[in-house]
Amino acid sequence: MVLDETLPPTGRDDPPRLILASKSPRRRELLRQIGLTAEVRSADVDESPARGEAPADYVLRIALAKARAVRAALGRGTAARPVLAADTAVICDDRILGKPADAAEAARMLALLSARTHQVLTGVALLGAAERTVVSSTRVWLRAVSAAEAAVYWASGEPQDKAGGYGLQGLGAVFVERLEGSWSGVVGLPLFETAQLLAAEGLPLLSAD
């Protein structure tokens, strides 16, 4: 994703204080969009949904697990630094869709999402003086996607690391008729909600000092 707008100067030359518990380049780029540079760490967590787990509980649980795993791995000197993590899932017919494992699964996902609406949930966790969490929910309308289009789309390399097997910020935009909610939330880090968590932690983005 290329987000090449003029970046606000906030935090640009400061050493990064915030730690982003993520290997997703999108989350780093989205933070940069609001003038935040973060030190990036990542931890592997088991992202399997628990049986019967509600989708919002699931994305929050995984976001918290990512943040806690990174915080647990940090040395003493960094223990006081806030850790931010997120998890994104696509929800359709009460099913939680993560990243497709192969072309066949990606085709099944797009067939399920074709010509109807689904929901994209992103859970965000900020571990600082307290554990703060928020869930962003967005409704997305996809046009009909044919099996042939899904195959060409898979070959583009884009769906592989995206929940639900499409990327709103890339070629996948040609499938998205409209959405109601948060563009940045669909792409992996809802910026409005993230800014609110940061402000609650004493890290406002538009402070005059």
Ligand SMILES: Cc1cn([C@H]2C[C@H](O)[C@@H](COP(=O)(O)OP(=O)(O)OP(=O)(O)O)O2)c(=O)[nH]c1=O
């Ligand atoms: C629906 C959709 C998802 N996605 C991405 C956002 C997330 O990065 C990814 C879902 O996987 P996640 O498990 O949320 O995140 P990740 O594995 O990419 O990164 P990390 O756990 O290290 O933070 O799908 C898009 O980029 N565009 C989209 O339109």
